[in-house]
Amino acid sequence: MTNSIASDLEPVGTPGPVRIDSPVRRVAKEFVEDPVAVVGLVLFVLIALIAILAPWLAPQNPYDLAQLDIMDGGLPPGEVSFGTGDTYWLGTDQQGRDMVSAIIYGLRISLVVATMSLGIAITIGTVVGVTAAYFGGKLDSFIMRIVDLQLSFPAILVALILLALLGRGVDKVILALVIVQWAYYARTVRSSAIVERRKDYIDAARCLALSNRRIMFRHLLPNCVPPLIVVATVQIAQAIALEATLSFLGVGVPITEPSLGLLIANGYDYLLSGRYWISLFPGIALVLTIIAINLVGDRLRDVLNPRLST
Amino acid sequence: MIVYLVRRAGQSVLAVVAMAVLVFLGVYAIGNPVDVLINPEATQAQIAATTQRLGLDKPLWQQFGIFLGNAIHGDLGTSFVYGRPALDIILERLPATMELAVVALILSVGLGVPLGVWAGLRPHGLAGKTIMGGSILGFSLPNFWQGMLLILVFAVLLGWLPAGGRGQTTEFMGLEVSFLTLDGLSHLILPAINLALFKMSLIIRLARANTREVCLQDYVKFARAKGLSGRRVVMVHVLKNIMIPVVTIIGLELGSMVAFAIVTETVFAWPGMGKLLIDSINLLDRPVIVAYLMLTVLIIVTINFLVDVIYSLLDPRIRLSEMKG
Numbered sequence: 001m002t003n004s005i006a007s008d009l010e011p012v013g014t015p016g017p018v019r020i021d022s023p024v025r026r027v028a029k030e031f032v033e034d035p036v037a038v039v040g041l042v043l044f045v046l047i048a049l050i051a052i053l054a055p056w057l058a059p060q061n062p063y064d065l066a067q068l069d070i071m072d073g074g075l076p077p078g079e080v081s082f083g084t085g086d087t088y089w090l091g092t093d094q095q096g097r098d099m100v101s102a103i104i105y106g107l108r109i110s111l112v113v114a115t116m117s118l119g120i121a122i123t124i125g126t127v128v129g130v131t132a133a134y135f136g137g138k139l140d141s142f143i144m145r146i147v148d149l150q151l152s153f154p155a156i157l158v159a160l161i162l163l164a165l166l167g168r169g170v171d172k173v174i175l176a177l178v179i180v181q182w183a184y185y186a187r188t189v190r191s192s193a194i195v196e197r198r199k200d201y202i203d204a205a206r207c208l209a210l211s212n213r214r215i216m217f218r219h220l221l222p223n224c225v226p227p228l229i230v231v232a233t234v235q236i237a238q239a240i241a242l243e244a245t246l247s248f249l250g251v252g253v254p255i256t257e258p259s260l261g262l263l264i265a266n267g268y269d270y271l272l273s274g275r276y277w278i279s280l281f282p283g284i285a286l287v288l289t290i291i292a293i294n295l296v297g298d299r300l301r302d303v304l305n306p307r308l309s310t
Numbered sequence: 311m312i313v314y315l316v317r318r319a320g321q322s323v324l325a326v327v328a329m330a331v332l333v334f335l336g337v338y339a340i341g342n343p344v345d346v347l348i349n350p351e352a353t354q355a356q357i358a359a360t361t362q363r364l365g366l367d368k369p370l371w372q373q374f375g376i377f378l379g380n381a382i383h384g385d386l387g388t389s390f391v392y393g394r395p396a397l398d399i400i401l402e403r404l405p406a407t408m409e410l411a412v413v414a415l416i417l418s419v420g421l422g423v424p425l426g427v428w429a430g431l432r433p434h435g436l437a438g439k440t441i442m443g444g445s446i447l448g449f450s451l452p453n454f455w456q457g458m459l460l461i462l463v464f465a466v467l468l469g470w471l472p473a474g475g476r477g478q479t480t481e482f483m484g485l486e487v488s489f490l491t492l493d494g495l496s497h498l499i500l501p502a503i504n505l506a507l508f509k510m511s512l513i514i515r516l517a518r519a520n521t522r523e524v525c526l527q528d529y530v531k532f533a534r535a536k537g538l539s540g541r542r543v544v545m546v547h548v549l550k551n552i553m554i555p556v557v558t559i560i561g562l563e564l565g566s567m568v569a570f571a572i573v574t575e576t577v578f579a580w581p582g583m584g585k586l587l588i589d590s591i592n593l594l595d596r597p598v599i600v601a602y603l604m605l606t607v608l609i610i611v612t613i614n615f616l617v618d619v620i621y622s623l624l625d626p627r628i629r630l631s632e633m634k635g
Contacts, residue, residue, distance in 0.1 A: 153329075156570065156572065157569040157610075241451070249572070251588075271458065271461065279458065
């Protein structure tokens with residue numbers, strides 16, 4: 001997506017909708033040509049809607065203890081409640097919690113953690129990456145040293161270190177995910193920005209004596225967006241998986257706000273005794289979410305960067 | 311070469327120090343180190359004695375010096391739970407983790423390379439597409455979930471293999487290993503597959519991409535034109551040339567195996583150091599946590615260093631460009 005010629009001709013400082021509109025439409029058009037990716041997108045939108053509308057969709061509030069009936073504990077899928085006569089389509093856990101509701105709420109927590117950490121990490125990574133590429137020199141090599149140092153350690157280890165020291169909590173998991181992920185964005189943005197900054201339109205903007213900040217964020221950054229989108233889709237799936245893993249290991253979200261990973265961990269103890277549904281169904285929800293995002297991400301990578309497609 | 315070695319060693323030391331600072335700040339600066347490092351059941355006199363021994367009454371930068379000095383001497387504190395030096399407890403668990411990691415690595419290369427080459431030779435066939443689909447699942451689905459499915463299918467539903475534990479071990483070259491007894495082997499299979507799946511998926515993708523690239527080269531076409539059998543072309547001409555990037559990734563991923571083992575060991579109750587870490591986090595046995603983190607960082611940094619050095623021996627271009635930059 002190098003439209004440097006077009007941007008040269010544009011009046012400086014107005015990244016008008018005309019220029020942005022047509023690539024978006026092209027990407028959308030190419031995206032829908034792959035039916036598998038469309039299925040992935042529809043699935044993901046559906047999952048996101050379920051998470052957003054959780055309080056209205058879930059049959060019960062799984063964390064309102066008054067709504068739970070201990071008599072219904074450990075019922076297999078399709079059983080009927082002793083008290084209310086409702087059907088538990090996916091069974092109940094040991095406390096008599098409806099698994100459908102638990103999964104819907106768990107999905108909500110998983111997605112909130114992943115998207116919040118994505119937003120913060122992308123902001124930090126973008127600012128750092130553009131700054132490094134634009135100023136270059138010592139600042140650039142210093143920043144990239146830190147990025148390389150961090151990326152030489154497995155993400156799960158870094159996150160575990162942080163959470164082992166900080167303790168459990170939704171905010172702490174988000175912090176750990178941000179610290180793990182910012183470096184990927186910084187590296188991605190920097191590597192495309194360093195190519196872009198040598199182009200004529202940046203020189204032209206400099207000649208107009210625009211401020212550094214304006215050149216960096218209004219001229220340089222918009223041209224680094226496509227690879228950033230690709231990395232972001234891969235990373236959000238990774239973030240969801242990592243959060244689930246951390247919660248499964250018991251260092252992630254607290255018991256009061258169970259994400260899908262924690263639901264799976266809770267049911268894990270009953271897996272061997274044959275009560276598979278307590279951990280299997282949250283697991284399927286988790287896996288569907290990750291696969292849907294990956295399908296979208298795969299197609300976006302092909303569409304946004306023709307060079308990478310095989 | 312010496313310039314390169316010194317430079318690279320300097321970077322490694324820097325990485326270890328950086329992680330030590332992070333761990334140190336986490337333990338000493340956030341929260342009260344007395345609570346973190348001293349057994350909550352200790353008496354007032356014991357607390358005072360330990361505070362002085364660890365130098366917790368001194369300024370922060372001096373404390374960091376003491377922490378580093380102790381760490382270099384292998385003193386990373388005493389476990390609250392076991393009442394023995396934390397490092398000893400971890401080193402006892404190290405062979406179990408290493409056995410798991412090595413078997414998993416052998417599995418991931420032994421299966422990953424042939425599958426990847428196969429998929430690369432027939433990218434549009436049904437088998438090729440299935441292998442690629444499987445590899446996408448292999449690296450995008452969380453590790454613990456794959457492990458759980460393995461347990462559900464092979465231990466709970468089919469009952470073929472045990473769901474956890476290490477089984478019988480025997481002495482082999484001074485180490486306790488489980489792959490020599492039938493019982494030990496049956497306990498080893500599922501965790502090793504679980505740990506291998508992620509790396510295997512990466513290797514499959516890498517081998518496939520490289521095979522497709524190599525197949526277009528003139529020397530492969532020429533070998534075919536010479537009338538060599540397809541088998542010989544693949545085994546000699548293709549395989550040799552795709553192994554360079556594959557070997558690189560194996561080296562780089564070896565360190566992360568140790569980290570990934572945390573998850574697999576927890577799922578399969580494998581008594582390695584990863585499970586020890588999670589148990590220690592749950593029991594708030596912080597000296598063990600600190601010792602584990604420092605040791606793992608050291609292992610990963612050392613492996614990365616060795617891989618880089620070996621690689622630069624094999625390919626002089628790397629050390630030349632590093633020396634300039």
